[in-house]
Amino acid sequence: MGMIIFLVILILAWQGVYWLGVDLLELWKPYAVPEPAGVAKRFVELCSDGTLFQATFNSLMRGIAGYVVAVIIGILVGLLINHFNYLQKNFKPVVLGIQTLPSVCWVPFSILWFGLSTNAILFVVIMGSAFSIAISVDNAIKNIQPIYTKAALTMGATKKQMYINVIFPACLPEFISGLKQGWSFAWRALMAGEVMTTSIGLGQTLIMGRDLADINQVMLVMVVIVAVGIIIDKCIFSVIEKRILKKRGLA
Amino acid sequence: MPLVIQGLNKHFDNSDKATLNEIDLEIESGEFVCIVGASGCGKSTLLNLVAGLEKPTGGKILLDGKEVTGPGADRTVMFQEHGLFPWLNVIENVKFGMKLAGVPKDEQEQKAMHYLKMVHLEDYKDYPIHQISGGMRQRTALARALTMDSKVLLMDEPFSALDKQTSNRLREELQRIWMETKKTILFITHSVEEAVYLGDRVVALSPDTGRIASIISIDIERPRHVYSPEFVELRHKIMEQVRGEAV
Numbered sequence: 001m002g003m004i005i006f007l008v009i010l011i012l013a014w015q016g017v018y019w020l021g022v023d024l025l026e027l028w029k030p031y032a033v034p035e036p037a038g039v040a041k042r043f044v045e046l047c048s049d050g051t052l053f054q055a056t057f058n059s060l061m062r063g064i065a066g067y068v069v070a071v072i073i074g075i076l077v078g079l080l081i082n083h084f085n086y087l088q089k090n091f092k093p094v095v096l097g098i099q100t101l102p103s104v105c106w107v108p109f110s111i112l113w114f115g116l117s118t119n120a121i122l123f124v125v126i127m128g129s130a131f132s133i134a135i136s137v138d139n140a141i142k143n144i145q146p147i148y149t150k151a152a153l154t155m156g157a158t159k160k161q162m163y164i165n166v167i168f169p170a171c172l173p174e175f176i177s178g179l180k181q182g183w184s185f186a187w188r189a190l191m192a193g194e195v196m197t198t199s200i201g202l203g204q205t206l207i208m209g210r211d212l213a214d215i216n217q218v219m220l221v222m223v224v225i226v227a228v229g230i231i232i233d234k235c236i237f238s239v240i241e242k243r244i245l246k247k248r249g250l251a
Numbered sequence: 252m253p254l255v256i257q258g259l260n261k262h263f264d265n266s267d268k269a270t271l272n273e274i275d276l277e278i279e280s281g282e283f284v285c286i287v288g289a290s291g292c293g294k295s296t297l298l299n300l301v302a303g304l305e306k307p308t309g310g311k312i313l314l315d316g317k318e319v320t321g322p323g324a325d326r327t328v329m330f331q332e333h334g335l336f337p338w339l340n341v342i343e344n345v346k347f348g349m350k351l352a353g354v355p356k357d358e359q360e361q362k363a364m365h366y367l368k369m370v371h372l373e374d375y376k377d378y379p380i381h382q383i384s385g386g387m388r389q390r391t392a393l394a395r396a397l398t399m400d401s402k403v404l405l406m407d408e409p410f411s412a413l414d415k416q417t418s419n420r421l422r423e424e425l426q427r428i429w430m431e432t433k434k435t436i437l438f439i440t441h442s443v444e445e446a447v448y449l450g451d452r453v454v455a456l457s458p459d460t461g462r463i464a465s466i467i468s469i470d471i472e473r474p475r476h477v478y479s480p481e482f483v484e485l486r487h488k489i490m491e492q493v494r495g496e497a498v
Contacts (some may be wrong), residue, residue, distance in 0.1 A: 156324030249381025
């Protein structure tokens with residue numbers, strides 16, 4: 001509730017600044033500064049012709065598709081670098097290095113390899129989030145309290161049983177927060193990919209706003225991108241996270 | 252003779268002296284042996300070696316004539332920090348070892364309930380671990396260890412993280428359970444009183460040399476009472492004997 005009031009105040013202040021700077025003092029050009037009323041108007045227009053819904057839906061589907069592949073690759077790479085000492089020593093620094101690379105850097109590659117297609121965007125999403133997931137899988141397993149594995153060993157756990165009955169459940173809370181972080185990387189990478197290509201989506205709608213010199217549309221798409229990110233985080237990842245922590249008495 | 256320790260040495264790389272030096276010890280079937288010593292005397296190292304969690308630098312450990320090379324269900328450990336799994340409830344924790352061993356489900360249930368009753372936790376079987384007390388967690392860990400039917404049960408200061416009252420209560424129950432089940436137990440403790448109370452024999456380790464300082468048989472009838480004159484006298488005598496070696 002307090003947050004809603006704060007947002008309302010923020011929007012009112014924004015409208016006030018616009019009114020003062022653009023209308024009254026004429027300090028800024030109207031095409032360079034978005035206005036809450038204009039954003040709202042654009043929102044209604046883009047909703048009524050279905051553009052916004054289509055764009056959001058397309059982006060979300062693309063984001064999810066890329067993310068699912070990234071999770072699978074991330075888990076595999078994470079398990080491998082955790083399990084094999086050689087990879088831990090030599091390959092993990094490489095993975096860490098790739099992970100620091102901003103996802104937009106993969107765009108030239110992806111366009112050369114896949115053209116201006118959906119696959120190009122997916123490639124950027126996967127490269128942008130798989131390695132962060134791999135690192136978090138490795139860390140989650142490393143942070144398991146040794147007493148759990150020790151106890152299981154003295155009860156005769158085989159390697160396979162250890163993974164299924166101890167390692168996976170023990171690292172679950174940390175793994176979920178890794179997945180959550182991976183999603184935020186994927187969502188950002190998705191936008192980096194989408195603004196470069198022409199497939200219908202939020203990124204492309206944003207760039208269209210720029211091309212039409214429609215600053216309110218640009219702002220609207222930015223707000224939608226943030227909103228989708230927050231909704232996914234709060235309604236999916238945070239809910240799962242809380243449930244697991246509560247079951248273990250950690251929250 | 253199920254457990255035989257022969258000329259066992261353990262020398263850690265980062266230490267200038269041996270933690271364990273030429274340890275020879277034989278434990279009979281159904282015997283309760285307590286290892287006592289001050290912190291740093293290597294008593295937990297000895298237990299880890301028997302458990303197979305660490306490798307000796309010399310000598311060997313034989314279980315029923317077979318050399319110990321790694322951890323296994325025939326030497327289950329009960330740890331100081333219970334080692335229960337927080338994602339499982341009480342009875343699921345108790346069944347864990349049986350599940351690994353592929354024991355049929357109804358037998359798991361029956362055996363888990365049998366031992367939960369033995370440690371007075373049958374009413375708490377569905378509780379999550381974080382909702383039961385420290386003492387109850389150790390009871391759960393004890394029940395879990397008992398279900399394993401290990402040849403030797405290893406206990407690494409299982410009661411020392413608990414408050415005095417709970418710890419005393421649990422050792423009384425362990426005495427009763429041991430009298431009922433006659434399991435072979437190797438029990439590590441820093442408390443001479445606990446060792447004299449529980450053990451058929453008390454093995455005192457010397458922290459300076461890493462050797463066995465003395466082995467004392469405790470011939471007091473069970474159930475023992477810490478305030479009986481013979482207990483007080485023997486405890487006092489052993490404290491004198493192991494002074495300097497164990498506190």
